[in-house]
Amino acid sequence: MAKNDREELTGLLGCPVDENPTGAVMEAAYRALGLPFRYVTMLVRPEGLAAAVAGLRAMHYRGVNLTIPHKVAVLPLLDALSPAAQITGAVNNVTFEDGVARGENTDGKGLLRSLRQHGADPRGKRLTVLGAGGAARAIAVECALAGAESVAVVNRDPGRGEELARLVNERTSAKARYVRWEGTAPVPEGTELLINATSVGLYPDASRPDVDYGGILPGMVACDAVFSPPDTAFLKAAAARGARTIDGLGMLVNQAAHNFTLWTGREAPEEVMEKALRAEFGLA
Numbered sequence: 001m002a003k004n005d006r007e008e009l010t011g012l013l014g015c016p017v018d019e020n021p022t023g024a025v026m027e028a029a030y031r032a033l034g035l036p037f038r039y040v041t042m043l044v045r046p047e048g049l050a051a052a053v054a055g056l057r058a059m060h061y062r063g064v065n066l067t068i069p070h071k072v073a074v075l076p077l078l079d080a081l082s083p084a085a086q087i088t089g090a091v092n093n094v095t096f097e098d099g100v101a102r103g104e105n106t107d108g109k110g111l112l113r114s115l116r117q118h119g120a121d122p123r124g125k126r127l128t129v130l131g132a133g134g135a136a137r138a139i140a141v142e143c144a145l146a147g148a149e150s151v152a153v154v155n156r157d158p159g160r161g162e163e164l165a166r167l168v169n170e171r172t173s174a175k176a177r178y179v180r181w182e183g184t185a186p187v188p189e190g191t192e193l194l195i196n197a198t199s200v201g202l203y204p205d206a207s208r209p210d211v212d213y214g215g216i217l218p219g220m221v222a223c224d225a226v227f228s229p230p231d232t233a234f235l236k237a238a239a240a241r242g243a244r245t246i247d248g249l250g251m252l253v254n255q256a257a258h259n260f261t262l263w264t265g266r267e268a269p270e271e272v273m274e275k276a277l278r279a280e281f282g283l284a
């Protein structure tokens with residue numbers, strides 16, 4: 001058989017993108033399985049996105065991730081969308097296959113898998129999501145699609161909060177409502193799963209979201225989307241109230257693992273990926 005030196009190309013488009021750790025994680029995973037894949041981190045400004053996607057098609061890229069500010073802007077450049085991408089209106093993964101560019105949102109799927117790995121499947125559960133930005137939308141929609149009983153969206157900006165509750169109500173079978181966040185955010189009574197999807201606590205910010213921590217009860221599960229540092233002030237405060245906690249590294253590793261499988265068709269070496277991610281963050 002003829003020797004094949006061509007590599008399968010994958011990567012990340014973003015702006016800024018210089019300090020994104022995904023490249024190290026994906027390259028470690030490809031190496032671990034001996035796959036001829038590469039992951040290239042690319043600076044693409046908003047005005048260059050259409051040309052960049054045309055270039056990816058021309059160069060037969062297998063797939064890419066998208067980060068700020070491209071997750072919504074990329075939609076009109078794609079041929080097909082997964083249900084989660086369609087509902088959230090945001091794409092962080094594109095897979096090219098037979099000339100078709102298909103958009104997916106793996107952020108929510110990463111969180112969902114992380115919850116399940118910790119024995120906290122949202123099916124039939126009452127969920128509270130703090131925040132209504134991109135991560136919160138992906139999380140709320142994916143957990144609702146996975147059978148959550150209800151989703152309370154607690155957000156400072158009522159427009160964004162109401163919009164997310166409306167999306168979940170109209171497009172999934174979960175019951176959703178918007179809860180006002182003025183000053184201190186309430187933890188709605190009956191919450192079983194509390195997820196911080198605000199950006200509060202992301203390095204170098206060491207603060208915690210202004211939440212009524214007295215409303216967190218033993219037996220509740222508290223989960224953070226913030227992954228750097230993994231031991232956020234939010235999780236420490238929730239643990240002090242007796243909640244079981246799940247950090248944001250699991251969501252990050254699992255969404256990367258999902259991307260890996262979409263592009264390679266192989267099961268991801270998750271331990272290798274987590275180790276590479278921890279090394280990127282200087283963690284043990």
Ligand code: NDP
Pocket residue numbers: 107110130131132133134135136155156157160197198199200202209210225226227248249251252253255
């Ligand atoms: P967005 O900018 O889209 O949304 C930010 C959200 O945080 C908004 O709802 C905003 O509320 C809220 N917020 C910001 N500051 C405060 C504050 N001081 N008090 C209360 N609410 C606040 O960000 P993303 O959704 O993209 O990201 C959110 C977090 O999730 C980030 O830390 C990101 O790193 C993390 N993330 C983690 C992933 C993982 O794999 N672990 C994947 C993707 C994201 P308002 O609407 O009122 O302004």
